[in-house]
Amino acid sequence: MSHLTRFSFGATSAIITCLAFIIGLAKSPNPKFAIIGSLLVIAIADNISDSLGIHIYQESDLKKSDVVRKSTLFNFITRFFVILVFILFILFLPLTIASVLSIIWGLSLLIVLTYYIACEQKVNPYKAILEHIAIAVVVIIISDYLSQWILTFISTMA
Numbered sequence: 001m002s003h004l005t006r007f008s009f010g011a012t013s014a015i016i017t018c019l020a021f022i023i024g025l026a027k028s029p030n031p032k033f034a035i036i037g038s039l040l041v042i043a044i045a046d047n048i049s050d051s052l053g054i055h056i057y058q059e060s061d062l063k064k065s066d067v068v069r070k071s072t073l074f075n076f077i078t079r080f081f082v083i084l085v086f087i088l089f090i091l092f093l094p095l096t097i098a099s100v101l102s103i104i105w106g107l108s109l110l111i112v113l114t115y116y117i118a119c120e121q122k123v124n125p126y127k128a129i130l131e132h133i134a135i136a137v138v139v140i141i142i143s144d145y146l147s148q149w150i151l152t153f154i155s156t157m158a
Contacts, residue, residue, distance in 0.1 A: 010078030011113055012132075013050060015106040016139050017042055018086040022102050024143035026095060027151060035090050043083040051076040082109065103140070110136055 018039060025034040055072040063071075085105060089098040114132045118125035 008113060008117060009054065010047075010050075010075040011082050011109060014042070014079040014082035014086075015110050016136055017046070018083055019103060019106045019136065020139050020143040022086065022090065022099055023140050024147040026099055027147055031095055032090055036087055039083055039087050039090070043080050043087070047076055047079045047083075050079065107133060107136060 021038045021042070022035055025031055025038060028034045051072050054075050055068055058068045058071055086102050089101050089105070092098075093101065110132055111129050114129045115125045118128040
């Protein structure tokens with residue numbers, strides 16, 4: 001098992017989810033509060049849910065109990081600290097700068113993680129990076145359009 005396995009799911013999940021929420025909620029009426037509140041829920045509740053999902057999956061895959069515990073713990077810690085960085089950006093920086101910095105941080109982290117995994121698997125890292133960045137960008141764009149649509153829909157109902 002790769003040493004990156006301990007971090008790859010948690011980091012990727014945190015990056016994509018946080019970027020979607022940051023971009024999606026940036027235009028809401030009280031964006032900093034909405035974003036920080038959402039990221040805190042992700043850091044705790046969704047993180048526990050995903051960690052438990054990994055735990056149960058690995059148990060059902062008959063992995064050794066120490067492997068299961070380590071994977072669960074590393075997933076939780078990785079996601080928590082990646083999300084914490086996003087929260088700090090939103091908390092201490094103007095929202096526009098925090099959003100741009102979050103995208104740079106998230107995509108950079110995804111690039112580095114993808115590069116190392118691709119090198120370990122002896123596949124073309126640039127193709128893997130392009131694929132993963134494309135997916136992240138699609139999620140960001142969909143989140144932005146979806147939030148605009150929801151805000152427009154809600155404002156027409158008021």
